[in-house]
Amino acid sequence: MRRILALILILSCLPALTACYDALEVDDWAYVYTMGVDKGISNKLRITVQLPTMKSSGGGIEGGGQSSTGSENKDFVVISLDCPTFYTGVNMINSSLSRKINYSHSKYFVVSEDIAKEGMGNLMSAFVRDRQIRRTMHMIVVKGKTSDFIKEINPVLGTALSKTQEGMMNMEKVNGFFDDNDLGSFIDDIKSHKIQPVSVLAAINDFSNYKKEGQPTDEIKSAGDYYAGELPRNDGNKTEYLGTAIFNAGKMVGEFNGDETRALLMIKGEYETGSYVIHDPYNSKLLDTIIVSQQKKPDIKIDFKKEGKPDIEVKVFLEGEIQALQSTVNYESMEYKPILENKVEAFLKEQIDKSISKALALNSDVFGFGEKASMKFSTIQDWEEYKWLEKFKDSSVKTEVQFVIRRTGTLIKTNPTKDGKQ
C-alpha cells in the first residue's frame, strides 16, 4: 500500500515538473531569423525582426512551386518598431502578429554602429538571459541603419534564408575577410580580462563604388583592402560582410579591413585559407597569386621585462600553394622556391605588423595575447590587478612569419611562353 501511495505521489508530481502546459504547435510560433537593434527615434530602441512568412508550401495544394516575382516581399517580412527594451518590443510586435514570436531559430544578431560605439555591455548582458536566445547566433555590427540592412538580407542564390545566413558566415573559412564571432563568445569576451571582443562588420553596398565609366587603371589594390560596403561591385546581395569591428570594453573603437582581419585570424590561429596577390620578386609588374593557409597554431611568447611592460613575440606558421604565376620563373624548383617564399613571408609580416600596430593604437587586445600573458601570473587576483587590457598599448610586439610552399597546383614546372623576343 505504501508503495502504491508513493507511486501515485510521484506520478502526480511528474507532470508538474515538466512543461506540458506550454506545448505549442509548430505553426503557433513565428520564427525570427534575424533580429536587429538600432537607436530609436520615438523610443529608446528600434528593434527589427525578420520573419519568414511560411507561405509557399513546397508540395502544397496550390502546387506550382515558388513564384519568383516579388519574392523579397513575399517570403519574409521585416518589422521594425520603437520600444523601450527588446522583449517589451517583441510583445508590442505581437499585437499585430497572430503567432507568438520565437527567437530560438535566429541566426544573426545585428547591432548598428551607433549603438556599438556607445557601448553595448549592458544591452548584451540583459539580452542573453532569455531562454530562447541561442548563443550560437552570429554577432554582426552594421554600418548605417540596422532596419535597412535587415530588409536587404535575402537569399540571392536558392530560396532558403537560414541556409543563406549560415552559409554566409562560413565564408570566413573561404576568404578570411571577417572574423565570425557568435553571441556566446562575444559576451564572454566582453566580460573577459584577457581578450577584447570582435564582431563581423557588415554594411549595405549600394553599388555606388562600381563606376560604369572611367579611365582604366594599372593601379593595384589588395583584395582585402576594403571595408564592408565599399567593394566596387555591381550585382548580387546588397548586404556585404567584410572586415571586423574592434571593441574595447564593450564599445566599438575601430574597424579592421579585410587584410587586417586575415592577419587577426592568423594570430588567433583561426585562419583557414585565402588567396593573396604579391608582386613577383623579379618583375614587380607581374602578379603572383598564392593560396595561404594556416599550418599550425602560432607560437606566442610573452615576457614582462621593462617595468612591467609586456614584451610579445609572435611566430606565425603558414603554408601555401601556388595558384597562379604570371612570371615565367620556375618557382617550383628548389632553387627559386625560397625566393618566392621569402617574398611572401615579408609581405605577410608587413600585413600582420600593420594590424598589430592598429590594435595597439586602439588599445584593444583582439588577438587574445592576454590568454598567454595570464599564464605568467600565479593567481587570478594578480592578473586582474595587473589590468592587462589597459596596459596592452604599452607592449612591444615582435612578429615572425614562417611560410612554406607545399604544393604548386597542377603544374610542377613553369615553362616560359614563346613570345616575339625568341
Add this chain to the structure above:
Amino acid sequence: MSIFTAMRKLFIYSEPKIHNLGFELLEGDDEGALQPPDQTRANQAKQDAQNSGLNNNEMSKGNKNAIKPLGVSEWNKSRKGDGENQKLNPSQTQNKNQAQNDTISNDLSYSLNVLKEKFGLPKNEDIVFRKFKIGKKLDCFMIYVEGMIDKSSINLSMLPTLMSKDILEDMGKQSPVDFLIETVIPVHNLKKESLYGECIKQVLSGASVLFVEGCTECIVMETRGYEKRSVESPKTEMVVMGAQEAFTENLRTNLTLVRRILKTQKLVTELIPAGDINNTMCAILYLDGVASPRVVQEVIKRIKSIKTDLIIGSGMVEQFIEDRPLMLFPQVLSTERPDRTASFIMDGQVVIITEGAPFSMAVPVTFFRLLHTSEDSFTRWPFGTFLRLLRLFGLFCATLLPGLYVAMVMFHPEMLPTELLASIVKSKELVPFPTLLEVLIMEIAFELIREGGIRIPSIIGQTLGIVGALILGQADSVGRPGKPHACDNRFGHGIGKFRYPKLQHGSCYKNREILFYNCRRLFGLFWNSFCHIYFRVHYLQYEVFWYSFPDACGT
C-alpha cells in the same frame, strides 16, 4: 509498482532464486503424478536421512525439511475441511476402475459393440468397421477412419495377405495377435494395444486397428495416408541465401525436416498430447546432453498441465507456457524454418513443434535472439553484422520516431534544423488537426491498411493495395490530413517495425510506441526519457525459463 522493485534490482545485487527449495507449491492436482521418480527419490532421501541421522549432503538437507507436495486445489480443499479432502481420492480410484473397464474384451462382438457405441455409430459415418476372417477361419474386424488411411496399402497388401487361405497353418499355441504381428501383417510399424481408449486415439490419428477373436489385445497398424500440404518455401521468413524449405502443418513431416538436418542420435523427440478434447500432439525436441534438463522438464510439465479443450497450432501453446502473460516481449522464438529450428536445438534450446501449424517455438529466448534471422549466418560476416545493426536501428526507429517527432514539434522546435522546421510549418499550414491527432490518424490508417492487407482475400486484395497507396500517397503529397513529415515519419517507422524477424516482436513495439506518443504529447522529452528508463527496466528484470531475457551474449 514493478518500477520500484525493478529499479531497486538494478542497483542492488541479489542472489538469483534457488528453485530447489524444500517447499513447493504445485499448480495442478495431477502435478505430483508427473514426476513419480522424483517423489520416490525424495522419499528415499528422507528415509536415508532418517536412518543415517547425519547426512551433510545439501540435497538431502533440502529434502529433509520437505513437506509432501500439495496441489493448489488440494490445499484449498484441505483448508475447507478434512471431510472434503477424501473426495480427492475417489477421482483417482475412479480412473483406475475406468482403466479396468477399458481393457479390451476377448469377445469380438462385445468389442465391436463397445467401439460402435463409443464412436457413435451408426450416426457417425466416417468410421469404417471392416469385418473379415483371417485365413478364412479366424474372425476379426479392422477399424479406421475413412480418408485418413492409405487405401492402397490396405487394399493391395493387408487384406489380401490376411484373407489368403493358409496363413494360419503355422500358428501353434501362440496368441493369434503375436502370430499375426510376427509372421503375417506386412506393415512397417505396428504395436499391440490393450485399452479401448488408446485404440480410439490411434484410430482418430489415422492408424488402422485390427481386433481378433479371442484376444485381449489389438494390433495398431501405421497406415496413415491422408492429404497434407507438401513442403513449400517459407512465406514469412524468406532468405536469399540458404534453404528454401518451410514447415508444414503435418507434425511428422516437420520432425523429419529437422531430423534430416540434425543427423545425430542425441536428438530426442518427445511427443506429448495437449488439448483435452482434440489431443493435438506437441513434439518437444532437444539435444540430449546439451539442452538444460531443467528447461526440458519444465517445458514438458507446462505442456502437460495445459487445461483447455482445443489446441490448434503453436500460437496457442505459446500463450499457455509463457512465463509472464503481461510482458510485452514475446517469450518464445517461433520460426517456420527447419534450418533455424535445427540451429536452435544445436544451441541447447528446447524446441516445441505443435501439430497443425507450420511453426516451431524455441525456449528459452533472449532479447537479442529475437532480432536474428537465419540469413545472418549465411551471409559473410561484414554484411551479416550490418544487417543485425540495421535491425537494431530499425527497432529504435519503430519505438522512438513517432513519439520523438511529436515531442520535438510540440515542445522542442528549437531542436529541429531551421529548414526542416520551415518545411514542417509550411506543410502544417493546411492541416486542420493538431500534431498528435494527425500522427494518430496516420497510425490508424496505416494499421487498418496493414490489417486489411493480411485479412482481405487475395482476389480483392489488389483493390486494397491501390486504395491504400492512394490514401497514404495522397496524404503524403497533398499534406492533408496527414502532412508529409508525419507521413515520412510514419513510413520510416512502419518499415522499421516490419524489419523484425518476428511479427509479435513488432506488435510489442506497437504497444510501446502508442504509450510513448501519449507520454510525449503530454510531457515532452522529459517523459520520453522516463518511458525509456521504464522500458529498459521492464525488460531487464525478466527471466524466461530462468534465463535472463536481456542476456546480450547468452546462447
